[in-house]
Amino acid sequence: MNGVPSTPEGGPDLPRIAVDRLIDRGHWNGYQKRVLAICTAAVLLDGMDNQILGFAMPALMAEWHLPRESFVPVVVGGLLIMSLGSGLGGWLGDRAGRRPALISAVGVFGLTTAASVLADNLPMLAFCRFISTLALGAALPNATALVSEFSPASRRNLAVSLTMMSVVLGGLVGGALSAWLLPTYGWRMLFGSAGILTLVVTAAMMALLPESPRFLVHRPRRRRELDRMLRAAGFDLPPRYHLELPTALAVVGGGMSLFRPPLLIDTLALSAAFLFGLLGNYLVFNWGPTMLTAVGYDLAVSSLGLGAFNLGGIVGALIGSLLMDRLGPRVPILVMAAAGTACALWAGQLLSGGLHPTALVVAGFAATGVFMSGLQVMLFSLAVSAFPASIRAQGIGVSLSIGRIGAVAGSGMGAMIVAAGIGPFFAVVGFSCFAIGLAVLAVRAKAGR
Numbered sequence: 001m002n003g004v005p006s007t008p009e010g011g012p013d014l015p016r017i018a019v020d021r022l023i024d025r026g027h028w029n030g031y032q033k034r035v036l037a038i039c040t041a042a043v044l045l046d047g048m049d050n051q052i053l054g055f056a057m058p059a060l061m062a063e064w065h066l067p068r069e070s071f072v073p074v075v076v077g078g079l080l081i082m083s084l085g086s087g088l089g090g091w092l093g094d095r096a097g098r099r100p101a102l103i104s105a106v107g108v109f110g111l112t113t114a115a116s117v118l119a120d121n122l123p124m125l126a127f128c129r130f131i132s133t134l135a136l137g138a139a140l141p142n143a144t145a146l147v148s149e150f151s152p153a154s155r156r157n158l159a160v161s162l163t164m165m166s167v168v169l170g171g172l173v174g175g176a177l178s179a180w181l182l183p184t185y186g187w188r189m190l191f192g193s194a195g196i197l198t199l200v201v202t203a204a205m206m207a208l209l210p211e212s213p214r215f216l217v218h219r220p221r222r223r224r225e226l227d228r229m230l231r232a233a234g235f236d237l238p239p240r241y242h243l244e245l246p247t248a249l250a251v252v253g254g255g256m257s258l259f260r261p262p263l264l265i266d267t268l269a270l271s272a273a274f275l276f277g278l279l280g281n282y283l284v285f286n287w288g289p290t291m292l293t294a295v296g297y298d299l300a301v302s303s304l305g306l307g308a309f310n311l312g313g314i315v316g317a318l319i320g321s322l323l324m325d326r327l328g329p330r331v332p333i334l335v336m337a338a339a340g341t342a343c344a345l346w347a348g349q350l351l352s353g354g355l356h357p358t359a360l361v362v363a364g365f366a367a368t369g370v371f372m373s374g375l376q377v378m379l380f381s382l383a384v385s386a387f388p389a390s391i392r393a394q395g396i397g398v399s400l401s402i403g404r405i406g407a408v409a410g411s412g413m414g415a416m417i418v419a420a421g422i423g424p425f426f427a428v429v430g431f432s433c434f435a436i437g438l439a440v441l442a443v444r445a446k447a448g449r
Contacts, residue, residue, distance in 0.1 A: 045201055049170075060122075082407075085135060109133075285306070340370075348426030
């Protein structure tokens with residue numbers, strides 16, 4: 001039995017090891033950072049693939065002689081299917097494991113993205129995109145859970161934020177890849193390159209990505225795997241020891257406990273927070289450039305505005321993650337929500353009443369992105385702390401799944417909001433920040449510490 005952990009009845013004189021305390025109080029070592037890097041790469045590709053249709057749409061419209069309206073059902077349908085994928089992915093992650101659920105999700109959206117090059121019409125492309133978006137939705141809950149469960153308590157919020165920021169970075173990488181490939185090689189090369197790159201990362205995940213130790217701790221048949229992984233991660237373990245089973249992970253009723261007290265309030269509150277976060281962000285992603293061109297700015301300014309919003313979100317998420325590691329997620333999110341409300345209203349006033357210098361437009365979008373996009377990343381850290389590990393992937397997946405209604409609403413109502421003008425546009429973004437703050441207030445104080 002050397003090197004194999006036993007449960008307490010295996011011998012009263014053996015040292016007792018609690019995996020939670022071992023990881024929470026340990027150093028953030030190279031093994032754990034490797035897990036972070038692999039999951040971050042997967043999420044980056046998730047963000048790139050999520051936006052790839054938008055990048056390719058002008059080329060598709062020209063080649064297939066279709067109006068933009070023809071793609072609306074594909075975009076909206078994809079968002080709805082992604083919502084289903086988030087819930088399904090979380091459920092699979094808590095049952096089969098975070099590792100197989102994440103690898104399967106990334107592999108599927110890599111295959112379907114690569115297969116999109118064979119599409120000769122919109123229905124064929126829509127079929128590939130719908131399967132892809134199902135897998136895209138399944139990836140995020142498992143990547144979040146895996147990273148959080150490998151990270152020490154002092155670095156957990158930073159690790160989760162770095163992973164979720166990769167969604168924004170994926171959009172930026174996808175934009176750069178599109179600018180390089182589309183003019184010369186066309187949309188098929190864009191989809192093919194993204195798909196092959198994703199499959200390469202999938203192969204790397206299969207070879208290098210371990211299972212979550214907090215998942216393995218409740219799988220008695222996988223004790224040897226847990227022991228080997230902990231030793232490979234550099235944790236100092238005796239040859240034989242008791243493995244303490246953390247009762248906090250055992251939740252009566254499994255995933256259904258998300259919809260019963262005391263977790264019901266947290267589930268609903270986090271779902272509402274994600275809903276308003278996605279509403280505000282998708283409104284800017286999908287309609288920000290259109291809104292700027294509608295009031296008279298050229299395409300260059302429109303692109304700069306959206307880029308500034310994304311970069312501002314990265315800055316906001318980094319600042320927020322550092323604050324969360326010191327204060328917990330609850331207080332920094334509330335502060336960011338209040339500041340975001342004020343900042344969005346300021347940007348609406350600043351940019352109303354005619355055209356303004358490009359620098360002011362960039363400043364307004366960047367400042368708003370710090371809070372609106374930054375808040376969206378920070379919510380994942382709050383979700384990680386709110387749900388027990390045994391149903392953590394499901395909790396994140398369900399909250400994100402319900403919250404994606406906001407993405408559909410932000411995308412669907414965008415034309416009407418743009419028509420109302422730049423002031424109302426930013427007022428909706430400010431209201432989204434304010435609503436996030438109200439929702440987070442409802443999350444139990446213990447969960448939000």
